[in-house]
Amino acid sequence: xxxxxxxxxxxxxxxxxxxxxxxxxxxxxxxxxxxxxxxxxxxxxxxxxxxxxxxxxxxxxxxxxxxxxxxxxxxxxxxxxxxxxxxxxxxxxxxxxxxxxxxxxxxxxxxxxxxxxxxxxxxxxxxxxxxxxxxxxxxxxxxxxxxxxxxxxxxxxxxxxxxxxxxxxxxxxxxxxxxxxxxxxxxxxxx
Numbered sequence: 001x002x003x004x005x006x007x008x009x010x011x012x013x014x015x016x017x018x019x020x021x022x023x024x025x026x027x028x029x030x031x032x033x034x035x036x037x038x039x040x041x042x043x044x045x046x047x048x049x050x051x052x053x054x055x056x057x058x059x060x061x062x063x064x065x066x067x068x069x070x071x072x073x074x075x076x077x078x079x080x081x082x083x084x085x086x087x088x089x090x091x092x093x094x095x096x097x098x099x100x101x102x103x104x105x106x107x108x109x110x111x112x113x114x115x116x117x118x119x120x121x122x123x124x125x126x127x128x129x130x131x132x133x134x135x136x137x138x139x140x141x142x143x144x145x146x147x148x149x150x151x152x153x154x155x156x157x158x159x160x161x162x163x164x165x166x167x168x169x170x171x172x173x174x175x176x177x178x179x180x181x182x183x184x185x186x187x188x189x190x191x
């Protein structure tokens with residue numbers, strides 16, 4: 001007679017497999033964290049000159065909106081100047097509905113600027129509410145490819161500038177608005 005032998009095989013515990021998977025996950029996270037820390041670059045914003053303001057960091061939301069509107073409307077101003085051989089008046093731009101010259105709810109909430117043409121080479125927007133947004137000057141050059149030269153002054157008792165040079169505006173307390181496009185704004189791909 002043969003005696004039968006029974007072998008009892010116990011199942012491998014799920015605890016060991018779970019522990020191994022968790023350790024593998026921790027290892028992957030540790031490697032990924034070290035790669036990010038090793039390859040990461042700190043992007044400190046470049047400081048601007050004392051007579052300048054950074055368009056992203058130093059302007060209020062209302063001022064950023066007016067600044068963006070001036071940039072967008074600049075193309076239309078240049079087209080109208082080419083057609084008419086003179087700069088359009090702020091009233092003409094308002095009649096066409098171009099922001100920030102048009103008097104609508106948006107312009108009122110952004111400081112209610114009163115716009116005027118200065119010396120047939122600049123637009124001056126006097127803020128009615130300087131606590132919301134300061135006053136603007138946009139200098140235009142004859143070069144249609146040149147970026148606009150936009151200045152801001154938050155003084156409540158401001159008059160239209162008489163001399164429209166960078167040095168004169170700076171001396172009168174105006175600050176030039178500059179837009180910096182660094183790695184904080186756009187992603188840099190190095191291959």
